[in-house]
Amino acid sequence: MTARTSTDAVDAGEAVTSELDEALTLASQGELGVYGAELGAGWLIGNAVNGGLLMALAGRALSVELARAGSHPDPFAVSAYYLSASTPGPASLRTEVLRTGRSVSTVQVALTQTGADGTDVERVRVLATYGDLDTVAHEVRTTAVPPDLPPPERCLRAADAPPTFLRHAAMLDRLDLRLDPATAGWATGRPSGLGQIRGWLRLADGREPDPLMLLLAADALPPVAFDLGLSGWTPTLELTVHVRARPAPGWLRIGLTTRNVAGGLLEEDAEVWDSGGRLVAQSRQLARVSAPPSGS
């Protein structure tokens, strides 16, 4: 991306060919480092825009801002702290480059929306380290193994969930999500109790995965709390994603686990594997369980 004036539309002239790229489209706000976006109702889960989509949007703004500085293009580590529920409509992303180093850069972004009283209300604050996934060492030494689940055609399509469920999960229309039947018992009132959900994920319109989509993927499956029989709203307080490699095209394989429900909170770990069998992202979030559906 070349340098631009503050009045250019960031994405002018680029053909947007997928629902995710449309959701990640940015416009200049007339101030360097500040970008505008439109949060679509198609990414709602419950009454809030999905936290993974917001992280991907923040990641896009940081990528664009760093590209403008000729710096590092890819998220390595991204931490999002969720302050209030995002709603469909305009949003503003104010980026700040904290430090640009030789191999990594550290950046921040605040995503805000205009509240009912006309003041800015912050939705998400994000800190991140960016680097270049194409220049990292090729060596891999891993003891992690991909989640063991049946092939996609023998898994349960999220799109086949009961209409009462889908009504509150508009985002599922954007995704081709196939859940391992062994970890989908909660959908029919029989959670395994093990704290595990496994599934295949790709975007419904065929858009291939990239590092920004991995930020979405880390928070795209049903909450792992469901598999413990905790079926309420589980708002995320904090989500950190490590992007460990550029994903190969095709299905992503995702495993969620939790080990510790305590004090009304639980951790949810996600591992995202690409079609080449590489662990491409690891994430952990701290979420509330059994909380009321709004506010904090």
Add this chain to the structure above:
Amino acid sequence: MTARTSTDAVDAGEAVTSELDEALTLASQGELGVYGAELGAGWLIGNAVNGGLLMALAGRALSVELARAGSHPDPFAVSAYYLSASTPGPASLRTEVLRTGRSVSTVQVALTQTGADGTDVERVRVLATYGDLDTVAHEVRTTAVPPDLPPPERCLRAADAPPTFLRHAAMLDRLDLRLDPATAGWATGRPSGLGQIRGWLRLADGREPDPLMLLLAADALPPVAFDLGLSGWTPTLELTVHVRARPAPGWLRIGLTTRNVAGGLLEEDAEVWDSGGRLVAQSRQLARVSAPPSGS
């Protein structure tokens, strides 16, 4: 803590009885929300002040700032992004309260030092969610089990490490750290290769654990990379700690694991258990392996 004017010394009149509390002592900088601290050479690991100590110091500043606002006292989730190596000497902590909610508050702090050219150099940027550990639900449902290791008296004292090692690890004088012999083979050139380190931890001067000390504990053991035979410098890019309960007095039991070394980076997970057998903190960091000892 009661309201104070901006010229008060934050810790005036409080008896500081431990090395950790001395390291976490704050002074007013004459501006509301900004605190001064002195980074002690006693907390060095290699050429940098330990990242866990910096996180505890950031956590202290956030606790003080929130107490001033009559808000939440305890860290629930804390993410630190390390921008440059901290050195012994004065540091400044600029806090910002992003949102105060009913049950949690979201806060930020930037820790800076004055560089050789007289300008401010940021060392660490921290985002955090604070709450009140005394008011959370008592229910615990966990499948996690404490690390299995011999009692402290049958573990290896870090203080007995070779002088060539201790010379570069001043912080170990502040700690009573006992390592499981089964995961300390790296100290004599025989790493297990499993990516595990287990140990007992308490402060050498007997100061009991509290939530701030848990932030230190999450980054106080030797790097788990050592157990993979990666003995070089492993600077942390990002460290997130979830504090899940107020720890009971006595020994902490800590298990470190890593599963994925790739692209010159690895994740290090820590679980911290208290003497009552409760999982009181969970952390993950992204660190570099085999990098040169300074700069990025």
